[in-house]
Amino acid sequence: MARRPVLEFWYEFASTYSYLAAMRIERVAEEAGVEVRWRPFLLGPIFAAQGWNTSPFNLFPAKGRYMWRDMEREGARHGLSVKRPHPFPQNSLVATRVALVGDDHAWGPTFTKAVYRVEFGEGRSIEEPAAVQAILVKLGLDAEAILKMAQAEPNKMRLRAVTEEARSRGVFGAPTFFTEDGEMFWGNDRLEQAVTWAAGERPTSAA
Amino acid sequence: MARRPVLEFWYEFASTYSYLAAMRIERVAEEAGVEVRWRPFLLGPIFAAQGWNTSPFNLFPAKGRYMWRDMEREGARHGLSVKRPHPFPQNSLVATRVALVGDDHAWGPTFTKAVYRVEFGEGRSIEEPAAVQAILVKLGLDAEAILKMAQAEPNKMRLRAVTEEARSRGVFGAPTFFTEDGEMFWGNDRLEQAVTWAAGERPTSAA
Numbered sequence: 001m002a003r004r005p006v007l008e009f010w011y012e013f014a015s016t017y018s019y020l021a022a023m024r025i026e027r028v029a030e031e032a033g034v035e036v037r038w039r040p041f042l043l044g045p046i047f048a049a050q051g052w053n054t055s056p057f058n059l060f061p062a063k064g065r066y067m068w069r070d071m072e073r074e075g076a077r078h079g080l081s082v083k084r085p086h087p088f089p090q091n092s093l094v095a096t097r098v099a100l101v102g103d104d105h106a107w108g109p110t111f112t113k114a115v116y117r118v119e120f121g122e123g124r125s126i127e128e129p130a131a132v133q134a135i136l137v138k139l140g141l142d143a144e145a146i147l148k149m150a151q152a153e154p155n156k157m158r159l160r161a162v163t164e165e166a167r168s169r170g171v172f173g174a175p176t177f178f179t180e181d182g183e184m185f186w187g188n189d190r191l192e193q194a195v196t197w198a199a200g201e202r203p204t205s206a207a
Numbered sequence: 208m209a210r211r212p213v214l215e216f217w218y219e220f221a222s223t224y225s226y227l228a229a230m231r232i233e234r235v236a237e238e239a240g241v242e243v244r245w246r247p248f249l250l251g252p253i254f255a256a257q258g259w260n261t262s263p264f265n266l267f268p269a270k271g272r273y274m275w276r277d278m279e280r281e282g283a284r285h286g287l288s289v290k291r292p293h294p295f296p297q298n299s300l301v302a303t304r305v306a307l308v309g310d311d312h313a314w315g316p317t318f319t320k321a322v323y324r325v326e327f328g329e330g331r332s333i334e335e336p337a338a339v340q341a342i343l344v345k346l347g348l349d350a351e352a353i354l355k356m357a358q359a360e361p362n363k364m365r366l367r368a369v370t371e372e373a374r375s376r377g378v379f380g381a382p383t384f385f386t387e388d389g390e391m392f393w394g395n396d397r398l399e400q401a402v403t404w405a406a407g408e409r410p411t412s413a414a
């Protein structure tokens with residue numbers, strides 16, 4: 001069997017539209033014969049570098065109000081419940097470190113979807129280590145060992161390197177998709193196009 | 208014949224994605240039996256109020272680089288050529304004043320599409336009164352009389368009122384669409400959904 005093309009899916013746990021993409025990407029990619037590489041990272045340091053100390057949806061209230069309404073509509077369209085966690089954005093540091101450990105294990109995507117379901121499907125906190133631990137336990141994983149590994153120095157350094165990789169490749173928001181030929185797509189709205197591109201199709205003129 | 212539902216299309220001449228929407232909206236709306244109300248306005252004062260003195264695509268270079276690549280792909284998908292005018296963003300004041308005069312005449316949408324074609328289809332300037340005049344002349348309109356009306360005090364005041372209307376209704380970017388029941392959609396990516404909503408359909412769960 002030929003090797004399947006790979007699409008990198010860069011996501012941030014504090015990102016609402018990353019939630020929609022995370023819950024949809026496996027089905028969309030599978031149908032196109034594309035493999036997904038899950039890439040958790042932190043958007044905070046990238047935002048901070050351009051002078052933002054919180055989500056743009058908080059910095060620009062009109063945009064924030066619109067985003068929550070749009071999430072309601074998009075959630076309805078995709079059959080996903082949307083609830084706002086408090087505070088928003090959630091501090092995603094611990095969950096992201098765990099997801100990075102999950103990158104080396106089969107449970108990675110399952111954990112990621114479980115976090116998003118708690119955070120934006122149920123509107124509950126994912127901030128505290130205890131919240132992340134509860135998610136791991138519910139998945140039948142060795143929560144204590146995983147959290148220990150997640151919070152150890154090598155994994156912290158790895159997350160810093162991953163986030164720097166994102167920045168250096170031009171990532172400015174989430175979700176962001178990269179095809180193997182370096183094409184970048186931003187936003188849940190571009191998921192289908194990113195997968196199509198990864199599968200080898202190119203946009204053609206309708207004219 | 209029953210009255211057709213109306214969709215307001217708020218656009219800014221300096222906005223790249225407004226170009227894509229302007230060239231597509233008539234066909235998409237016609238197919239759904241929806242009438243378009245063209246609403247030219249200035250985004251500059253709204254950006255200025257949140258501390259931005261130019262396009263966010265210039266303020267945030269990574270986002271700007273991505274936008275131009277995305278415009279290339281989206282243009283190809285819709286059969287529209289995309290060329291970058293210099294400088295970007297173009298000062299859209301004169302063209303917008305003329306489009307506002309056109310709001311009372313049948314030539315309004317034709318003028319708007321002609322401006323966008325020059326600016327983003329051909330990458331040429333629309334900044335100077337002479338550039339706008341040339342577009343009007345090419346359409347066989349009384350350019351001198353229209354420009355005089357456009358630059359007169361009542362029309363300047365009208366544009367300020369329109370732009371304040373946009374801000375007060377929550378507009379933070381362009382293009383923005385409003386349905387008659389007050390639903391707001393932002394971006395060329397939401398054109399189809401805005402038209403569908405205007406026609407009375409609601410998003411339903413795929414689950």
